[in-house]
Amino acid sequence: AARPSAEPGAMAEAGDSLAEEPAPQALPSTARPMKMTLNTGPDSSGGLGAVGYRTAKYLPHEWHQHNSALYHKASAGCEQAECSRAEAKELAELTTAAAQCTQQHTTAALGQRLQDVHLWKVKLQKVIEELDAETGLLATQKRRLERALNAIEIPYVIATDNLKCRERRQHPDLVSDEVERELLKELELIRNIQELLKRTLMQAGNQMRINRDHKEICEMDWSDKVETYSIDDKCERYSNQSTNIQFHPGTVRFEESTSTPETWTKFSHDNIYRAEQEKLASINLRALIDNILHDTSEDLRRQCAAVNEAFAKRCMELHEAKYKLEHYLQKTLKEIGHQETTIAVLKQVIKDKETPMKVAQTRLYDRSFRPNVELCRDEAQLRLIGEVEELTESIASLKKKLLESEQSLKNLEDTRMNLEREIAVKTNSIFIDKQKCMAHRTRYPTVFKLAGYQ
Incomplete structure (x- = not known):
């Protein structure tokens, strides 16, 4: 048996006591004589003279000592073997029990691990399904945005066409009236809404891409969990009676890339957390898209009503002006x-x-031609002179009045021409505003279409 090793404390104390004793003086290094065992006992023949019949034989008591030593050694060997056998049996029983207990604990740990893997697998599957459904709903909202953006092209074309048509009005009806201001306001509103819908459409596309990326990450994690569950389930089913087990000595080591239970849990938790955050962001974006489409469609229809009202008012003013012109x-x-x-x-x-x-x-x-004194300025002569003067004044007055009447007639003719031209201008303006613009505006999309439902 191995000698028990001294404890560190005792060795330290022994070292201190030895250090306190004085060191012996060194002796010169010389070769010492070899020790020899001499038989000098009473029965020894060492003192006899060398004779020819003397041989090196064991003495009786040496023979007995030798046998006794063998007996003792055999007995000690048997006792040691018996003790070793008992210890071996006990060790075998202990190791067998320990192996069974360890295997049970390992099987239980594998079972617990299976539950953990199954739990995270279910959570991941739920998140994947929810994120996939949310991405589908967001895709529906994205299609609504695209339909709304296409539908808004019609109001843009109508407003642009109205402004171009009204440029063909003639003077003095070519005025910057309330209709033109409302049309310009409608055009600016349409441009702003188009920019807003384009930005929102891009945001929806980015969110869908992010959703798919996180869904793919969760699917990879879920796939790993499924494979791990299959492996651990197979490992849990292994037993001492299994026929497909064998030695794999090189597996008793930790891989460099292995994770800890904490990092393993954190990995799946973080994947689920990020996926849920993106799902929440997608839900909020869908609500935002719904509000944007509702508000923009209402704003467009409200502005359309304002433009139509301005057109109706302007047409009424034109009709009234035309009626007055026709009256005059x-x-x-x-x-x-x-x-x-x-x-x-x-x-x-x-x-x-x-x-x-x-x-x-x-x-x-x-x-x-009256002769001499007969050429008298008599009453008849005076009356004739007065008559000529009166007739001359009357004719002059009549001619003056005739000139005035002719000038008045000319002015009236000019007025007639101006009135007829103005009536034609008003007729043209009414045709443009009512027959062209207002008729074109009947194609304006409905709120349902502007909201992207069609």
Whole structure:
């Protein structure tokens, strides 16, 4: 048996006591004589003289000692073997029990591990299904955004066409009125909504990509869990009676890339946490998209109603202006007729004055040939002169009035032409606003279509 080793404390104390004793003086190094065992006992023949019959034989007591030593050694060997056998049996029983207990604990640990793996596998599968469903819902909202963006092209074309059509109005109807201001406001609103929908569409695409990435990460983790569950389930089913077990000496080691239970749990927990965070972000984005589509469609329809109201009001103003112009045109035409009659009457009156003028002037002319003293400025002469002067003034007044009437007629004709031209302008404006613009605006999409449901 091995000698028990001294404890560290005792060895330290012994070392201290030895250190305190004085060191012996060194002796010179010389070769010592070899020790010899001499038989010098009473029965020894060492002192006899060398004779020829002497041989090296054992003495009887040496023979007995030798046998006794063998007996003792055999007995000690048997006792030691018996003790070793008992210890071996006890050790075998202990190791067998320990192996069975360890195997049971290992099997239980594998069972617990299977439960843990199954738990995380179920959680991952749930998150994968929820994230996949959420991505599908987000894809639906993304399609709504695309349909809404396409539907908004129609209002944009309508507003642009209305502005271009109204550029064909004639002066003085080519004014920056309320309709134009509302159309410009509608056009700006459409552009802003288009930019908003494009940004939201890009955000939805990015969120879907992130959802798919996290879904793929969770699927890889879930796939590893499924494979691990299959491996651990097979390992749990192994027993001492299994026929497909064998030695694998090189497996009793830890791989460099192995994880700890804490990092293993944290890995799946972090994957699930990030997936749930992205799912929540996707839910919030879907709600945001719903609100954006609702608000933008309502804003567009509200602005469309404002533009239609401005068009209706403008058309009413144009109709009223056209009605008044037509009324004044009728009045002007009537006055033109009266003025033409007046001019004809004045011309006739002037013509009628020519005969009395001829009579009066002929009388004066003939009386100018009276001889000598008969050429008297009598009453008849004075009246004839007064008659000529009166007729001259009357004709001058009539001609002046005729000129005034003719100028008035010319002014009335100019007014008639202006009124007719203005009526044509108003008719053209009414045609553009009512027949072109308002008719085109009947194609404006509904709220349901602007919200992306169609």
